[in-house]
Amino acid sequence: MRGPAIRAIGLITGWGVGAVxxxxxxxxxxxxxxxxxxxxPALDPERFRRSxxxxxxxxxxxxxxxxxxxxxxxxxxGEDTGxxxxxxxxxxASNRQHIEPRGASVYFPYxxxxxxxxxxxxxxxxxxxxxILIGGPTAGVDAVAHAAEMLEAGTCRRVLVLGVxxxxxxxxxxxxxxxxxxxxxxxxxxxxxEPGEGALTLSRGRGRRGGADGARxxxxxxxxxxxxxxxxxxxxxxxxxxxxxxxxxxxxxxxxRWSHAPYRARRRAA
Amino acid sequence: MTRVVVSGLGVVSPYxxxxxxxxxxxxxxxxxIRPLTAIDTEGFRSRIGAEVPADVLASLGPSRRRARADRLxxxxxxxxxxxxxxxxxxxxxxxxxxxxxxxxxxEAEAWYWEETRTGRPSPGIGALRAILPSTHxxxxxxxxxxCGPKExxxxxxxxxxxxxxxxxxxxxxxxxxxxxxxxxxxxTRVCFMGxxxxxxxxxxxxxxxxxxxxxxxxGEGAAFVVLEEAGHCRARGGRAxxxxxxxxxxxxxxxxxxxxxxxxxxxxxxxxxLTAAGRTPGDIGYVNAHGTGTPQNDRVEALAxxxxxxxxxxxxxxxxxxxxxxxxxAGSLEAVASVLTLQHGLVPPTANLRVTDPDVPFDCVxxxxxxxxxxxxxxxxxxxxxxxxxxxxxx
Amino acid sequence: MTQxxxxxxxxxxxxxxxxxxxRRAAEMTPDTTLPKGIEGSLGLDSLDFIELSVAxxxxxxxxxxxxxxxxxxxxxxxxxxxxxxxxTA
Numbered sequence: 001m002r003g004p005a006i007r008a009i010g011l012i013t014g015w016g017v018g019a020v021x022x023x024x025x026x027x028x029x030x031x032x033x034x035x036x037x038x039x040x041p042a043l044d045p046e047r048f049r050r051s052x053x054x055x056x057x058x059x060x061x062x063x064x065x066x067x068x069x070x071x072x073x074x075x076x077x078g079e080d081t082g083x084x085x086x087x088x089x090x091x092x093a094s095n096r097q098h099i100e101p102r103g104a105s106v107y108f109p110y111x112x113x114x115x116x117x118x119x120x121x122x123x124x125x126x127x128x129x130x131x132i133l134i135g136g137p138t139a140g141v142d143a144v145a146h147a148a149e150m151l152e153a154g155t156c157r158r159v160l161v162l163g164v165x166x167x168x169x170x171x172x173x174x175x176x177x178x179x180x181x182x183x184x185x186x187x188x189x190x191x192x193x194e195p196g197e198g199a200l201t202l203s204r205g206r207g208r209r210g211g212a213d214g215a216r217x218x219x220x221x222x223x224x225x226x227x228x229x230x231x232x233x234x235x236x237x238x239x240x241x242x243x244x245x246x247x248x249x250x251x252x253x254x255x256x257r258w259s260h261a262p263y264r265a266r267r268r269a270a
Numbered sequence: 271m272t273r274v275v276v277s278g279l280g281v282v283s284p285y286x287x288x289x290x291x292x293x294x295x296x297x298x299x300x301x302x303i304r305p306l307t308a309i310d311t312e313g314f315r316s317r318i319g320a321e322v323p324a325d326v327l328a329s330l331g332p333s334r335r336r337a338r339a340d341r342l343x344x345x346x347x348x349x350x351x352x353x354x355x356x357x358x359x360x361x362x363x364x365x366x367x368x369x370x371x372x373x374x375x376x377e378a379e380a381w382y383w384e385e386t387r388t389g390r391p392s393p394g395i396g397a398l399r400a401i402l403p404s405t406h407x408x409x410x411x412x413x414x415x416x417c418g419p420k421e422x423x424x425x426x427x428x429x430x431x432x433x434x435x436x437x438x439x440x441x442x443x444x445x446x447x448x449x450x451x452x453x454x455x456x457x458t459r460v461c462f463m464g465x466x467x468x469x470x471x472x473x474x475x476x477x478x479x480x481x482x483x484x485x486x487x488x489g490e491g492a493a494f495v496v497l498e499e500a501g502h503c504r505a506r507g508g509r510a511x512x513x514x515x516x517x518x519x520x521x522x523x524x525x526x527x528x529x530x531x532x533x534x535x536x537x538x539x540x541x542x543x544l545t546a547a548g549r550t551p552g553d554i555g556y557v558n559a560h561g562t563g564t565p566q567n568d569r570v571e572a573l574a575x576x577x578x579x580x581x582x583x584x585x586x587x588x589x590x591x592x593x594x595x596x597x598x599x600a601g602s603l604e605a606v607a608s609v610l611t612l613q614h615g616l617v618p619p620t621a622n623l624r625v626t627d628p629d630v631p632f633d634c635v636x637x638x639x640x641x642x643x644x645x646x647x648x649x650x651x652x653x654x655x656x657x658x659x660x661x662x663x664x665x
Numbered sequence: 666m667t668q669x670x671x672x673x674x675x676x677x678x679x680x681x682x683x684x685x686x687x688r689r690a691a692e693m694t695p696d697t698t699l700p701k702g703i704e705g706s707l708g709l710d711s712l713d714f715i716e717l718s719v720a721x722x723x724x725x726x727x728x729x730x731x732x733x734x735x736x737x738x739x740x741x742x743x744x745x746x747x748x749x750x751x752x753t754a
Contacts, residue, residue, distance in 0.1 A: 083521070099383075108465075109527050121523040121655070122526075131423060142421055149440075
């Protein structure tokens, strides 16, 4: 498969904005905090009055990506932009809120993960082919591979890959259920992919090792956002040459390898 | 263009287990919507739906630890693989696309309600680990020896159809010669509560396309199909039920629950599927409609069909009038219905349809199935958030 | 209940249930129109109207007939509060 180029990245995490905010070691930086949370972004309060935090975070990550690209929202509007949304846990909070006895009807649509990508698509007028994948870090890698397939098939000229994960509202349940290590770091990450050079190889297997270039150790637990954020870290490192992403989740592994550095030089905003 | 055929079918529906049982039920026009027992409906406006009967569920095997949805998915997937008569080698290279929304929510919410009711921590928190809809794909790939690409597709009520669209893409990309694709959802209280609160549930069995329709009825089930590259199927002596000729997927970018009123998003999905299939509207004899029975959906869907086909120029019917709206399973159940409609030359009816809405200028095949020679059919699935998927099947 | 009291209750619903900014609710007058698509209206959509109906049934102890076309009644705060007044009288 042809390797897609990465035109821009928008990363917001519990550590701050962008790769620069990510510490060298998540456990040490967390200093015992279980959740590194994200504030609800202050976007148009009336337009987003019903939208829960995870939706607004998705919208904000795309805004950060557009800033990184030096482009306005019109650059991704329309039918030429494909959209792949990926998450494991972002919609859990809205489900919990709805399941409480006083759950109001206006919350119900947000129990579906599709509401997050739906709000983002509405905000930016994205009308191209689209899909939603669910799962942990491996699903994040799958989302990038899926976007590459969409570009290869020629069904769109660019693809937005968006991951969102939040933990605060359900942190008690994650703790009791077990299975998630390290600090839980909330994140929203948007990638702008377009046709690129070189090849992209996807491989799958069984095992427990993941985390590209030790990215996991730096990022903390971000579930599906982990590989997307790992790309942001890799780009920020300035290293050239092939890029590899590895992810593991529930005993399965997925890896993605670009034969060339996929990053496009950034255009400066006017 | 690579030709992709449907070479295996598997279904668990409110009619029982098996694609054959499903088809017999559809063809008979018998509505499977009745008072619910799987969830407590005390205090809700609507108290009916189409559930998989308890004895059918019990027959799916002794695995009580598994989530209800997992059990439905496993039974339908096993049937599809057995129907296609795939060797272990074929299975090992098969892709897997599972449309799902509720996951293990039924069990998780039971756990949650127990804690809320008693005010004490309840054991069995393990139920939460199976809550993710991706659990089905993990279970299926592991248990059935499917080692190809695997994705969980969560596009609300269009998930089941989207799983076939993605499987088609995968095979055409050459990444795998075959894929198991389908959708599953069990009834959940969250889902029922939500549609109840939005006043989208009819108090009586749903009446898609009827002038007096009041909303939908919720159902549950699972359906899987084996999609296979035509040459691969022929070479191993497999049987092709039909060909999946093309798919169209679009977004409205309009509203979190309402369809875009001019139907542009739906029209683009339908036209996209026709173009991908190399077909014109005149080639399609029947549309298996999304047809939920809500006033809004049916009106906008009819508008989309009128814009593409012209008023009265195609037959349509709603599988949901018979087995309810099975959420993430709906698109795949309806794909199986579409394939069997083509194969049998018999259009299943729209149940409970007495007076067709004047805003629906089509013959919706009320009450009784109709024999029709068909060359190609279209299946529509639309979901919350304006997610539109159309599939074209041909002989 | 007086129409004024009903209006105040409706403003409270707009904030608590429909999640509008309290300042926006405070600016509302009886002439404020509700459905989106009308210049200067509050901009309520179908989801809001359902939530509003449910909240009204709870606060005013009335039953709203779902089969009835109430577009005129739900057009403005004035028409809505008058209608509630007639139902609660």
